[in-house]
Structure formats: structure tokens, C-alpha cells
Amino acid sequence: xxxxxxxxxxxxxxxxxxxxxxxxxxxxxxxxxxxxxxxxxxxxxxxxxxxxxxxxxxxxxxxxxxxxxxxxxxxxxxxxxxxxxxxxxxxxxxxxxxxxxxxxxxxxxxxxxxxxxxxxxxxxxxxxxxxxxxxxxxxxxxxxxxxxxxxxxxxxxxxxxxxxxxxxxxxxxxxxxxxxxxxxxxxxxxxxxxxxxxxxxxxxxxxxxxxxxxxxxxxxxxxxxxxxxxxxxxxxxxxxxxxxxxxxxxxxxxxxxxxxxxxxxxxxxxxxxxxxxxxxxxxxxxxxxxxxxxxxxxxxxxxxxxxxxxxxxxxxxxxxxxxxxxxxxxxxxxxxxxxxxxxxxxxxxxxxxxxxxxxxxxxxxxxxxxxxxxxxxxxxxxxxxxxxxxxxxxxxxxxxxxxxxxxxxxxxxxxxxxxxxxxxxxxxxxxxxxxxxxxxxxxxxxxxxxxxxxxxxxxxxxxxxxxxxxxxxxxxxxxxxxxxxxxxxxxxxxxxxxxxxxxxxxxxxxxxxxxxxxxxxxxxxxxxxxxxxxxxxxxxxxxxxxxxxxxxxxxxxxxxxxxxxxxxxxxxxxxxxxxxxxxxxxxxxxxxxxxxxxxxxxxxxxxxxxxxxxxxxxxxxxxxxxxxxxxxxxxxxxxxxxxxxxxxxxxxxxxxxxxxxxxxxxxxxxxxxxxxxxxxxx
DNA sequence: TCCCCTCGAGTTCA
DNA sequence: CTCGAGGGGA
Numbered sequence: 216x217x218x219x220x221x222x223x224x225x226x227x228x229x230x231x232x233x234x235x236x237x238x239x240x241x242x243x244x245x246x247x248x249x250x251x252x253x254x255x256x257x258x259x260x261x262x263x264x265x266x267x268x269x270x271x272x273x274x275x276x277x278x279x280x281x282x283x284x285x286x287x288x289x290x291x292x293x294x295x296x297x298x299x300x301x302x303x304x305x306x307x308x309x310x311x312x313x314x315x316x317x318x319x320x321x322x323x324x325x326x327x328x329x330x331x332x333x334x335x336x337x338x339x340x341x342x343x344x345x346x347x348x349x350x351x352x353x354x355x356x357x358x359x360x361x362x363x364x365x366x367x368x369x370x371x372x373x374x375x376x377x378x379x380x381x382x383x384x385x386x387x388x389x390x391x392x393x394x395x396x397x398x399x400x401x402x403x404x405x406x407x408x409x410x411x412x413x414x415x416x417x418x419x420x421x422x423x424x425x426x427x428x429x430x431x432x433x434x435x436x437x438x439x440x441x442x443x444x445x446x447x448x449x450x451x452x453x454x455x456x457x458x459x460x461x462x463x464x465x466x467x468x469x470x471x472x473x474x475x476x477x478x479x480x481x482x483x484x485x486x487x488x489x490x491x492x493x494x495x496x497x498x499x500x501x502x503x504x505x506x507x508x509x510x511x512x513x514x515x516x517x518x519x520x521x522x523x524x525x526x527x528x529x530x531x532x533x534x535x536x537x538x539x540x541x542x543x544x545x546x547x548x549x550x551x552x553x554x555x556x557x558x559x560x561x562x563x564x565x566x567x568x569x570x571x572x573x574x575x576x577x578x579x580x581x582x583x584x585x586x587x588x589x590x591x592x593x594x595x596x597x598x599x600x601x602x603x604x605x606x607x608x609x610x611x612x613x614x615x616x617x618x619x620x621x622x623x624x625x626x627x628x629x630x631x632x633x634x635x636x637x638x639x640x641x642x643x644x645x646x647x648x649x650x651x652x653x654x655x656x657x658x659x660x661x662x663x664x665x666x667x668x669x670x671x672x673x674x675x676x677x678x679x680x681x682x683x684x685x686x687x688x689x690x691x692x693x694x695x696x697x698x699x700x701x702x703x704x705x706x707x708x709x710x711x712x713x714x715x716x717x718x719x720x721x722x723x724x725x726x727x728x729x730x731x732x733x734x735x736x737x738x739x740x741x742x743x744x745x746x747x748x749x750x751x752x753x754x755x756x757x758x759x760x761x762x763x764x765x766x767x768x769x770x771x772x773x774x775x776x777x778x779x780x781x782x783x784x785x786x787x788x789x790x791x792x793x794x795x796x797x798x799x800x801x802x803x804x805x806x807x808x809x810x811x812x813x814x815x816x817x818x819x820x821x822x823x824x825x826x827x828x829x830x831x832x833x834x835x836x837x838x839x840x841x842x843x844x845x846x847x848x849x850x851x852x853x854x855x856x857x858x859x860x861x862x863x864x865x866x867x868x869x870x871x872x873x874x875x876x877x878x879x880x881x882x883x884x885x886x887x888x889x890x891x892x893x894x895x896x897x
Numbered sequence: 898t899c900c901c902c903t904c905g906a907g908t909t910c911a
Numbered sequence: 912c913t914c915g916a917g918g919g920g921a
Binding site: 556558559560562564566577578579580581582583585605610611651745746747748749750751778851852853855856857 | 902903905909
Binding site for chain 1: 912913914915916917918919
């Protein structure tokens with residue numbers, strides 16, 4: 216352990232983290248008004264925890280993470296809980312879960328259980344507000360918030376308005392029942408819309424709205440908000456003078472709660488083994504957003520109450536249960552560097568290099584910063600701690616900088632005027648009115664490489680087995696320099712590359728051979744002409760039908776095409792009249808055969824607009840697009856009122872919702888294939 | 898001139 | 912998937 220070697224920076228970081236965590240903790244628990252998400256908060260806490268573990272001598276004393284919950288506010292009467300209120304420890308993956316279960320088995324064996332065979336109960340972990348309800352001889356007498364676990368606030372008057380909480384139980388038992396109060400997502404949206412209209416501050420999330428709604432002086436406000444509650448635990452039970460049996464298991468507790476009239480979440484499962492628990496977790500992970508309540512994981516408890524007693528509690532949490540949390544969708548990390556990248560069109564994109572961090576199941580180490588304006592807006596600096604999230608499930612983005620954790624002596628990021636990464640003289644410029652810098656270096660090697668990558672890529676010549684690595688190797692070995700050189704590569708040239716043996720070389724040469732025949736639109740795309748992408752190239756190819764016609768087209772002729780305006784027309788016109796470009800094009804034409812577009816007789820889908828989303832099982836999205844285009848349809852990238860069909864594969868995202876709201880017809884894969892085969896037959 | 902609709906470009910990870 | 916910007920109809 217490096218007890219002594221703890222640097223001053225680490226100490227300062229820990230201090231700053233503690234102060235910040237305390238600040239956010241107070242906002243969350245005492246004011247119901249957090250400024251950052253729980254996940255970002257958890258991420259900060261876990262960083263502090265790690266630092267403290269690495270330097271044990273400093274972790275002592277009061278760290279905010281030792282405090283359970285918050286101190287009760289003065290607005291409501293403080294009441295001491297008769298049973299201490301705990302919260303479970305968290306685990307984030309199967310390995311951690313299995314460690315917990317191992318501990319349980321060991322403790323049970325050591326606790327005198329000869330052959331421990333615990334079963335588990337898995338339940339939805341609801342993201343709401345924990346409420347403790349006290350019944351005496353079947354009558355509701357008091358309801359408390361969790362508070363700091365020892366003392367809670369009296370919220371009896373508002374909890375009485377929740378319809379899932381019976382005022383009188385169906386049996387005259389005395390009971391301390393614990394549940395989670397939550398606000399349906401629909402209600403959250405409705406209430407926030409209302410508040411916004413009135414100019415009141417909106418709630419950050421449903422949980423805070425629930426907390427705010429329950430902590431009202433006027434119970435009518437609570438009633439109006441339609442708060443719900445699920446009961447999940449019994450802290451104390453007295454069944455004297457009734458014929459009710461005391462529960463022996465967690466499963467029995469849930470059954471009893473339900474029997475006496477308390478609402479219980481129906482989606483729990485009794486699991487014989489830990490792999491059943493994992494299966495439950497896996498089953499619910501993709502469905503977690505489908506319910507009206509927020510779910511941030513699965514609570515796993517040892518079913519047998521006799522075992523629970525043996526296991527007992529640590530200083531902070533019960534040992535008989537664990538919260539198996541869903542992967543966090545937000546986390547904090549540190550910006551280690553800001554690096555510039557140059558694309559095929561010369562656009563210079565700043566990318567943040569990050570200390571690797573797990574978000575939504577994957578390890579993220581880079582995130583785009585888009586452009587200079589975005590860096591200014593966020594004021595991201597090297598060394599900053601930032602909150603990260605995944606935009607649309609895949610692409611990491613920086614949400615905000617945690618200013619409190621900014622190291623001293625940092626300076627705002629200055630976008631360089633010269634970019635050596637560009638090659639050549641590194642000159643870049645920013646066109647007025649545009650947000651991107653473009654590399655304008657003469658003879659930029661980077662740009663040259665980027666264009667060649669694109670030329671062999673999927674949308675252009677699509678040369679199989681020729682990726683960026685191979686292009687680099689060919690360039691470095693000076694085997695190619697321009698597009699045309701690719702088609703004069705000899706077998707011996709390829710064999711000279713590292714890692715290339717007979718089969719690999721033959722495969723590559725076959726791919727090149729196949730690429731010698733190219734549809735006109737693909738040739739257009741491959742040339743890296745600004746603004747000429749997939750669709751525009753197709754448009755132009757369809758219209759002129761030959762390269763010769765395109766080369767001689769006037770500005771007016773170009774602009775006359777529906778979908779081509781002055782900017783695109785100018786870009787193409789100028790390109791076709793640049794001497795270097797013409798020479799390169801002529802050299803290329805000596806080696807390739809262009810297939811000109813022809814009129815199709817079969818136009819079953821003429822005038823129809825298709826949009827694809829999600830993954831199709833039987834064919835790729837590109838293949839599917841090709842098929843419908845062959846039948847005269849147009850394939851668009853986003854859904855609008857004009858869309859004829861949205862073809863939705865597995866894991867369709869936001870497009871499907873949009874299509875539903877616009878009333879666009881949605882086809883699943885089966886229906887789509889049926890439509891295709893009908894069209895090709897007829 | 899103001900929107901709405903598209904397209905192009907850039908990007909991450911398993 | 913998102914953002915910025917071009918194209919075109921109202």
C-alpha cells in the first residue's frame with residue numbers, strides 16, 4: 216500500500232470530491248432538487264471510494280459516503296423509526312453478485328447451518344421514495360419517510376391519499392410495512408407540463424417529483440398527483456388474536472402484504488439458483504423502460520427469514536440482500552487530452568481522450584467534441600472532470616464539466632491555427648458562417664490518405680479486404696499513390712506487404728478485380744467531391760446517365776435537377792473543371808468500366824418512400840435498400856409525414872415511435888419480405 | 898423568409 | 912445517432 220506516497224494532488228482531489236458529494240447529497244435528500252443525475256453522483260462517490268481505499272490512513276473521519284441518507288428537514292415532525300431502515304449495497308455485474316452469494320454461503324455455514332441451501336427472491340428495484348407504514352391492529356396509524364435511516368419525517372397525511380395504501384387492513388394484525396412510492400411516467404410528464412405553463416420550476420425526474428409530492432403540507436396536492444406505491448417488505452408483524460400465520464420467507468411476506476390489501480409489484484420471481492437470478496436480470500434489462508415506474512436494477516434477497524437472521528447486518532447494510540443495478544448510463548471521468556482529427560473532406564474534428572470509464576456496459580475512452588463552438592459552450596479543458604452519457608444508446612457524449620473539480624491553473628482550450636496532423640504546412644481555416652474548420656494545407660498527406668480510405672470504402676468502390684491499415688501499408692511502401700494505382704497492383708506488390716501470404720494476396724486481388732466494374736453513382740461518390748454523398752450521386756447519375764454528360768454539364772443544367780441547389784451544383788462544377796482532378800479521373804478511367812444507369816421496367820414501388828430502422832435478420836439494411844430501390848422506391852434516412860413505410864427490425868429505436876405518432880405504416884420483417892416477394896412476382 | 902424535410906459527415910464499441 | 916446545413920415549398 217502506498218500509505219505514505221499519497222500525493223498532494225490526490226489529497227486535494229479527495230477533499231474537493233468530499234465537499235462536492237456533500238453538496239449534492241444535501242440537494243438530493245433535503246431539498247429534492249438535484250443538479251446532477253444519481254448516476255453521475257454515484258460515479259463521484261465511487262471515485263472517492265477508490266481513492267480512499269488506496270490511501271487507508273486518510274479515509275477515516277467523516278466522509279459523506281458514510282452518512283446514510285440525509286438529515287430530516289424541519290417541515291415535518293421527526294419520528295424515530297422503531298426498526299432501523301437500511302439500504303442494500305450495490306453490485307454492477309455477475310462477478311460481484313457471485314462474490315456476494317459466496318459470502319452468504321460461507322456465513323451460513325459458519326453460522327451453524329449444516330447444509331445451507333438458500334433460495335433467492337428477485338424483485339424490481341423501483342426508483343422512488345421509500346415509505347414506512349405502521350398499522351396497529353389493522354389500522355394505519357403512521358407513515359414515515361426513510362430519512363437518515365434512524366429518524367424519518369411524518370408524512371401520514373399525504374400517504375393516506377395513495378390508493379395503494381389501505382387505511383384498514385383486511386386482517387387485524389399489527390404491521391410495519393415498507394414500500395416504495397413512485398410517480399407514473401405519464402403523470403410526471405403531465406405535472407411538468409402544467410408547472411411549465413404556470414412558470415414554476417419543473418421536476419428533474421419522476422423520483423424527485425414523487426418525493427416532492429409526498430412531502431406536501433396539503434394532502435390534496437398529493438392526491439391530485441396520483442402517486443402509486445408498491446409494498447415489498449415487512450419489518451415487524453404481530454399476529455396475536457388472528458388466524459394469520461407469520462411469514463417464514465420473503466415470498467410469504469409478499470403474499471401476506473397482498474392478502475391484507477397492500478399493493479405488491481407482480482413481477483417478482485423466486486429463484487433456486489444464482490443463474491436464475493441472472494436470467495431474471497437479463498430478461499428485465501431491455502424491458503426496464505417499458506413500465507410506468509422507473510427501475511434502476513433488481514433487488515435480490517435471501518428468501519428464508521431464518522437465514523436472513525443469521526446473516527444480519529454490516530455497519531452500513533444488510534448482508535442478506537443486494538441491489539443488482541443496471542449498467543449506469545451516466546458516469547464521470549477525466550479529460551486527459553484533446554486531439555484533432557482530419558476527415559476526408561478536410562473537416563477538423565476535436566476529440567476528447569478520456570480516462571476509460573464504463574457507461575451502459577461498454578468501456579468509453581473517446582468522445583467527439585464536434586467543433587470549436589461546442590468546446591466553448593461546454594468550456595471543456597484538459598484535466599477537467601466531466602459527466603458522460605450515451606446519446607441514443609451508442610455514441611458517448613460529454614454532458615457537462617464538473618467545475619468544482621477543475622484543477623488549478625487550467626486555461627480555456629484554444630483551437631490551434633496550425634494543425635500539424637493535417638500534414639503539409641498544417642494550415643486550416645474556418646469559413647464564416649460555418650462551425651467547422653477545414654484543412655486547407657497544400658499536399659496534405661492526411662487528407663490524401665483519408666480520400667483513399669473513402670475510395671475503397673463501402674459506399675464507393677467497396678473493395679473487400681482493403682481497409683485503412685492496408686491502404687496505409689500500400690502508401691508507406693510506395694506501391695500506390697493515386698486511385699488508379701490500386702488497379703495496377705501486381706501479385707508481387709501485395710506479397711511484399713507485411714502479413715500477406717498467398718491466400719490473402721489472392722483474396723485482395725480478386726476483390727480489386729471485382730471492383731473494376733462500377734456503377735456510375737458509386738464512381739461519383741468515390742471522388743470525395745464536397746456535398747456529393749449517396750443520394751445526391753444517385754440523383755445526378757440517374758439524370759445524366761453518363762460520366763461524359765456530367766463532365767460537360769453547365770451550372771444551369773445541374774441546378775435544374777430537383778434536389779440540387781446552387782451550393783451542390785457549384786461544388787461539382789468546379790471539381791469537374793480542375794485540371795488535377797481531370798488528370799486523376801482519366802488515369803482511373805483507363806482501368807475501370809462504368810455501368811450507366813438504365814431504366815427499369817419493373818417499378819412496383821414507384822414514388823414510395825421507405826425508411827429502415829433496427830436490425831433485419833435475413834438481409835442487411837443496405838441489401839434491403841438496394842432491393843426496394845430496384846423496384847423504383849426511394850429510401851430516406853428519417854421518418855416524416857411523407858414516409859410510405861417504416862420497416863422496423865429488431866431493437867428499433869426512436870424512429871418507430873416517431874412513425875407511430877405520425878401514423879406512418881410500420882412493417883415488421885415478415886411483412887416487408889411478403890411485400891417484396893409480391894412486388895417481384897407481380 | 899420561414900419552416901420542414903433530407904442529406905452529408907463524423908463518431909464509438911463489441 | 913446527432914448535428915449542421917442545403918433544398919425547396921409555402
